[in-house]
Amino acid sequence: MGVIAMDKKQITLYYSSENSIGKQLNAYVESSGKDNLTIDISKTNVTGTQWAELADGLGKKISELVNTEHPDFKDVYGEDTIDLDDDGWLKILNKYPSFLKNAIVIKGEEYIELTSASDFKQYMDPDSAGIEKPYK
Structure with missing residues (x-):
């Protein structure tokens, strides 16, 4: 069992208010009318176990959650590819x-990476994209 609570009636959003x-x-989720839990990672510490669970739920490595193309990332770490362990x-x-x-949005046992606000609208309206699965 994971450390992140799963509830098919609740939307959980992990995001950074710094972008x-x-x-x-966050505004879309809070105004959706659905039960929600929003976690602003710039204000709330996410544990290594939670990050590992998020990455696993998305079928990714922890390194793939980091935007290495972000201009500030390149300012801090340079243009060269860096090789780090999960820690x-x-x-x-x-x-x-x-x-x-x-x-990252979690609904039920489904993890979805959102790249734009329109992704969330499509996710919430199953008829628009056909990606939300019916829950029993």
């Missing part, structure tokens, strides 16, 4: 929450 997409997604990537996410590549 405009995160702010927009190193976790330290980056905790120190620089704005480097989170995309917001």
